[in-house]
Amino acid sequence: MPNATVLVIDDEVAILRFLRNALGGQPYTLVEAQTGREGLTKAASYSPDLVLLDIGLPDIDGFEVLKEIRGWSSVPVIILSARGQEQDKIRGLDAGADDYLTKPFSVGELLARMRACLRRKALGDRDAGEPVFESGDLRMDLVNRQVFVEGREVKLTPIEYRLLTEFVRHAGKVLTHRHLLKEVWNIHDETQSHYVRIFVHQLRKKIETDSARPKHLLTEPGIGYRLKGE
Secondary structure (H helix, E strand, O other), X not given: OOOEEEEEEOOOHHHHHHHHHXXXXXXXXXXXXXXXXXXXXXXXXXXXXXXXXXXXXXXOOHHHHHHHHHOOOOOOEEEEXXXXXXXXXXXXXXOOOOEEEEOOOOHHHHXXXXXXXXXXXXXXXXXXXOOEEEEOOEEEEOOOOXXXXXXXXXXXXXXXXXXXXXXXXXXXXXXXXXXXXXXXXXXXXXXXXXXXXXXXXXXXXXXXXXXXOOOOEEEEOOOEEEEOOO
């Protein structure tokens, strides 16, 4: 998205300086906030296309800021945090974040994650009823309920199809085990996450050229899975 407005909510001066330099030559307008309350105010005032949110803010916990934003906006949010524990990542993603980067991170990785989020937003702002998903040799026709790999139709079981549909609807975004259990099986008990692992394994055997080295359905260790979208 050219001239996208990016809101950064972070109180670390070094990180703000790093982001100014990293995004300076990019087609983005940068808006900064150093507290959670200031971030919420600017999120409402500027209607940003993307939010980069730190968790360790001086006034309000970043998870609370995310919860507030999600109460009225679907703007993509990438969490930037020094907290690298899996539980923090899971909590952020389940609360509605689109992605999670642990500090320190490279400029290249940040820009790639930002582009992925902005692409999803652009697609969502277009016709939400887009019936066909394509990524590399994978093609899914949501209207006719057909899946093709390298032009060959692949037959999926009802649960495999429902699982792939959930990934397609959130292509490029990390989906946690908890999210998948709730949306695909209507199960709210995380101890049943083996259902997800079993069916992802089965799905990979059908949509991946080499299920041991997947190129479409990627694992986020300890957190969940991400369907690569192009």
